[in-house]
Amino acid sequence: MRPFDFETHNADLPPRTRINSILMLLTALGMFALGMYYRNDALTATVAFRDEINGISAQLPANWLINTDDPNVVLRVEDVGGSGFNTRIQISIQTVGPDATPRNVIDQLSVQGPFQFPSYGLLETRSIRLGEDEATLIEYYYVASETNPFLETIPVVVQGIDLVVIRGNQAIIFTFQDDRRTFEQKRRYFDRFLASVEY
Amino acid sequence: MSKRFLGFCAILLTILLFSSTHATAQEDGQPLVILNENNIKQATVMLMQVSDETGQPVIQCVGTGTLISSDGLILTNAHLVTENRDCISDRIVVALTIRIDEPPVPSYSAEVIEINRGFNLAVLQITRYLDGRSVDKRRLQLPFVELGDSDATTVDQTIYFFGYPDLEGGAVQMMRGTVSGFTAEARVGERAWIRTAADVPGLFSGGGAYDRDGRLIGIPTVLPNRVAGEVLDCRVVYDTNGDNRINDADRCIPIPGLIRAIRPSRLALGLVRAAALGIQPGPQYAVYESPPNTAQPIFENLFLATSVNEAGMPVSIVSRAPSGISSLYLFFDYRNMTDGLIYELRTTVNGRPDPTFSLPPVTWNGGPEGLWYIGNSGTRYENGTYEFTLFIEGRQVDSISFVVGGAPNPTPQFSDLVFGLENSLGQLVGANYVIPEGNVIRARFRYQNMEPGVVWRFQWFLNGSPLAGEGASGTRTWELPEPQGTFEDIAIASEAGFISGTYRLQLEIERENGFELAVLSDVVVAGGAGGIDAAQAQIFSDFQFAQNQQAGFPIGLINDEFASGVGQIFVFFNWRQISPNTPWTYRWLLDGDVLFEEHTRWAAEPTGENFYLSLVGLPTLPDASYTLEILMNGIPLTREVTVDVGLGQLPVEAFASAEGVQVRGRIIDAETGQGIAGAMLIILRAEFSVEDWVWDESQVLSRAQADRNGYYQIPQLLPRGTTESPILYSLLVRADGYFPVSQDGIPVTDLTSSPIEINVVLNRD
Structure with missing residues (x-):
């Protein structure tokens, strides 16, 4: 015996109605598929970034706010549509000596961190490969709080990554920062960015 | 991307542009006023002098201040922010009114950057958060008020006081009062003080007095009352010695009496301007320091005059005045004074205290000795017997009685005493109060109602001591037949030449009860001939x-x-x-x-x-x-x-950072009416519209994120246009899970009141 046994009474439906129902179903499925396609496209859409002066190019998430005016960084992009800390990807460059290693730069960043960010702490340091290059990465956290006393904003624990590669006498630092609660979920933006970056 | 914005048709955007809560009032048939009460309340801060004597921060003194720029400049009384005998502190904590009806919240520490102890005014700059981190003042964007024209204030004008009334943690309060008159004082001149008869609490001192347009016209000022040098009202509130008990061994917080005097904002303009531009007085060759004085400070030789000249000297001295006078100045000599002492004038009329003609306790800044005056003009003196009593540190030092009433009495009178050089003909040249060293000091004065036979006398002084010798003093009988005119035949000569110093000539006329002071004036002898005019010292x-x-x-x-x-x-x-x-x-x-x-x-x-x-x-x-x-x-x-x-x-x-329109508001959910935490509001630079938006930060003028209740505040002032040519701004609002919204054409002109509130309603996507 079949687990479900339905008694059907569609023998009386005229063929046109049956075809219309099928077409409607197919249309709905098609629209759903199209919606999913556009949604995924919107979520994964990118814009090209190219900095001729520093010789860096990458694909950036679309609809993120792009800042190239800050003299301290090459690029900063932020997701300003979020609800809380704005997810951030950043490229900065430091001049280093000819014998410098990524680890030297990481040590310097680790020392500077507590002076830049409240409640700064290190989570992990490890070496990875970025394309052909050796890179060193640190994960850290700090507390971001609203400084305007007229606004009631609960501080956010921010998790961040600084990834350092050496290019000649320059250390290129790729940074990703996000609210600790959505860090893993949004890290794919950083991974896609790293996969596209050329320097 | 702009098409995408425009494509979201199901957007409900409600932008409500209005100046934040306006309190309106209609009084006595006068037109409605716009007093931006909530903004003023939020710009009114509590100042706490704090010390760490016991390892814990302890509040030593409190007062009120007013934010006068968005980047954290605060105007207040100097005595509230400087260490003094009542208040030992190592930093100043600024408490802000975050919610209008709640007590202020300590938020920052501040430093004095400009001070004028003579005016009892100081400007602070917020410099740090309470945890010691430095503040980026450009990003503070605090509510602030603008300075008004205190010279336009008139008697009986309604004014509004803002401050923190007590130590019990109450919210900022507004009080209404009227201007009862103006007080003149040496060194400042007319309108040194705006007077009020309103019962303004003493802890409002350092706060603000506002006109009907909500502009700051004065700083209510009072120091704690003293009796024999001791503060009259001093309350023990905190455990200042760390013994876990609050008792008489702990330092108390001095509480001033009611405020009756307001420093006009005109006197603060220079300080505020210097603070905004970052200019301070630098090193100088020699700095005068008031010498430590163990002798008893003295006020003496009290007399009254009906007008004062440009040198701060009495034009003529009166012993009584007819009905209807509207100006009177109490002069007195002072000795052994030290800057920082507290002095006070209490006046009674027919035995009843009269606050209008009194001066509440204020700080002395006149140096050790000299001639001082306190006066009133523009206020009619009612007939009666006035008793003027002076106090130093709560100690009565001298008093004088004066009668106003009756018809003018044409008694002999001297006035307008001035000094000059003597030319080759023995005539006075010039008319001045600073003359060069020489062999002769010649004086000139006007006389009225004189007749031959009237006896008068004169006396010259140097640095407060009477001079002796020929021509230094004398008694004469009036010989001129004209009842009024100018008299120049009075001079003092010295073959060795007069040394530099402050000289005084005092003239008296004999009346029924003996000689009475008719006029006196000081003259500084310094330098040599050849000043900026022929008779002036170089x-x-x-x-x-x-x-x-x-x-x-x-x-x-x-x-x-x-x-x-x-x-x-x-x-x-x-x-x-x-x-x-x-x-x-x-x-x-x-x-x-x-x-x-x-x-x-x-x-x-x-x-x-x-x-x-x-x-x-x-x-x-x-x-x-x-x-x-x-x-x-x-x-x-x-x-x-x-x-x-x-x-x-x-x-x-130069002042662009302090001028502009503040933008704040709330972003809420259309269905629930609840604030949307984390929603982002972006204001584009004026040259861009929503259609131009390409997610480039260079297009952004400023942006702000909503707090957990949906409130936001743009951290930059919007530059103003003009009424004829307003600047039009565009804004974008985004939040996760909601349709974004945008709006072009938000006008900001020179007439747009600040802050403006932009409230936004978003629909879920």
Whole structure:
């Protein structure tokens, strides 16, 4: 015996109605598929970034706010549509000596961190490969709080990554920062960015 | 991307542009007023002087202040933010009114950047968060008020006071009162104080008094009442000695009495301007310091005059006045005073205290000795017997009784006593209160109602002591037949020449009860002939500007023009024959407006070269024209001592950071009405519209994120346009899970009141 046994009474439906129902179903499925396609496209859409002066190019998430005016960084992009800390990807460059290693730069960043960010702490340091290059990465956290006393904003624990590669006498630092609660979920933006970056 | 924005048709955007809560009032048939009460309340801060004596921060003194710029400048009383005998502290904590009806919340610490102890005014800059982190003042964007025109204040005008009334943690309060008159005071002149009869709590001191348009016209000022030097009302609130008990062993917080006097905002303009531009007085050759004085401070020789001349001297002295007078000045000599003492005038009319003609406890800043006055003008004196009583540190020191009433009585009178040089014919030349050293000091005065036979006498003084010898004093009988005219036949001569110092001529007329004071005046003898007019002393000369000094000599570029970006300027000059302790005044003007004014006493040797004063810019002096003026006895002694920096005038945008429109509001969910935490509001630069938006930060003027209740505040002031040519701004609002919204064409003009509230309603996507 079949687990479900339905008694059907569609023998009386005229063929046109049956075809219309099928077409409607197919249309709905098609629209759903199209919606999913556009949604995924919107979520994964990118814009090209190219900095001729520093010789860096990458694909950036679309609809993120792009800042190239800050003299301290090459690029900063932020997701300003979020609800809380704005997810951030950043490229900065430091001049280093000819014998410098990524680890030297990481040590310097680790020392500077507590002076830049409240409640700064290190989570992990490890070496990875970025394309052909050796890179060193640190994960850290700090507390971001609203400084305007007229606004009631609960501080956010921010998790961040600084990834350092050496290019000649320059250390290129790729940074990703996000609210600790959505860090893993949004890290794919950083991974896609790293996969596209050329320097 | 703009098409995408426009495509979201299901957007409900409600932008409500209005000045934040307006309190309106209609009184006595006068037109409705717009007083931005909530903004003023939020700009009114509580100031706490705090010390860490026991390892824990303990509040030592409290008062009120007012935010006068979005980047954290606070105007208040100097005595509230400087360490003094009542208040030992190591930092100043600023508590803000976050919610209008709640007590203030300690939020920042601040530092004094400009101060004028004579006016009892100071400007603070918020510098740190309470955890010690530095504040980026450009990002503060605090609510603030603008200074109004205190000179436009009139008697019976309604004014509004804002401050924190008590120590019990109450919310900021507004009180209404009226202007009851104005008080004149030596060194400031007319309208040194705005008077009110309203019962304003003493802890409002340092706060603000506002006109109907919500502009700051004065700073309510009072010091704690004292009896025999001890604070009358001092409350023990905190465990200041760390013994876990609150008792008499703990330091108490002094509480002032009711406020009756308001410092006009006019006197704060220079300080505020200097603070906004980052200019401070720099090093100088010699600084006068009030000597420690163990002798009893004294006020004596009280007398009254109905008017005061430009040198701060009585025009004529009266012993009674007819009905209907509207100005009266109480003069007195003072000795053994120390700056910082508290003095007070209490006045009774027919035995009843009259606050209008009194002066509440205020800080002394007149130096050790001299002539002082307190007066009123523009207020009718009712008939009656006035008793003026002076107090120092709560101790009664002297009093005088005075009758107003009856018809004018044409008694003999002297007035308008001035001094000058003697020409070859023995005639007086010029009319002045600063004359050069020489062999003769000649005086001139006017007389009225005189007749032959009236006996009068004169006495010359030097630095408070009567002079002896021929011509130093004498008694004469009036011989001139005319009842009124000008008398010049009075002079004192010295073959050896008069030494520099402050001289006084005192004239008395014999009346029924003996000799009565008719007129007196002080004259400073200093310098040599050849001042800026024929009869004036030349005391200061050879002015030159330099970039720096070393061992008292100008170094670096010496010029009257400097390039932009100079960090400091020094002005050097020579001087001659100034007696030590002689009062003098110097003031710096910036593009013609007074920046600093310092009344002090001569602290260098009598004659010398390269006295210097300086100005320091933080970090650099702005482009402008800087002028130094030096005065003695109110008489200008310099002309066109000016240096140009850069363009020689302030750049148009010099005060741009302090001007503009603040934007704040709330972003809420259309369905629930709840605030949307984290929603982002972006305001584009005026040259971009929503259609131009390509997610580039360079298009963004400013942006803000909503707090957990949906409230936001844009951290930058929107530059204003004009009524004819408003600046139109565009905004974008985004939040996770909601349709984004946008709006073009939000106008900001010179008439747009600040802050404006933009409330946004978003629909879920």
